[in-house]
Amino acid sequence: MEELTVDIAEETLRQVIGNLDKRVQVLAVSEIKKKDAYRVSLVKGGRSGSADIGKDVIEGFLAGEGKDHGLRKALGKAVSRLSINYRT
Numbered sequence: 001m002e003e004l005t006v007d008i009a010e011e012t013l014r015q016v017i018g019n020l021d022k023r024v025q026v027l028a029v030s031e032i033k034k035k036d037a038y039r040v041s042l043v044k045g046g047r048s049g050s051a052d053i054g055k056d057v058i059e060g061f062l063a064g065e066g067k068d069h070g071l072r073k074a075l076g077k078a079v080s081r082l083s084i085n086y087r088t
Contacts, residue, residue, distance in 0.1 A: 006031055009038050009058050016061075016071055017042070021079050040075075044082040051078035 002008075010029040017024050017040075027041040032052060041050045053074050061071040 004055060004059055004062070006038070008062075009053075009055075010040075012058060012062060012071075013038075013040050013053070013075070016075055017079065020072065020076055021083070024079050024082060040078070042078060042082060044079070047082050049078060049082050051075065 006029055010026065013029060014026045017026055021044070024042050024044045027043050027048070029038055029040050031037075032039050035052060035054075036056075037052045037054045038058065039050055039052050041048065043049075051074060053071070057070045057074060
């Protein structure tokens with residue numbers, strides 16, 4: 001497997017988030033060196049939020065280990081926070 005880069009992570013996150021909720025858009029993906037993770041910034045209906053996703057979770061998804069349960073769960077929490085904030 002090739003090395004995980006920001007571009008590959010962004011493409012993967014856009015794909016998974018698109019499957020979760022088509023109204024959510026990915027604004028940016030940046031690397032967090034201290035946490036060994038990526039921060040994904042999301043927007044839905046004027047509301048924005050972010051989530052930190054570990055590199056190991058993304059690499060596991062790309063390798064096909066354990067399907068995409070861990071990545072979908074982490075992104076689902078971030079998307080649900082946007083949805084809850086959007087309704088109030």
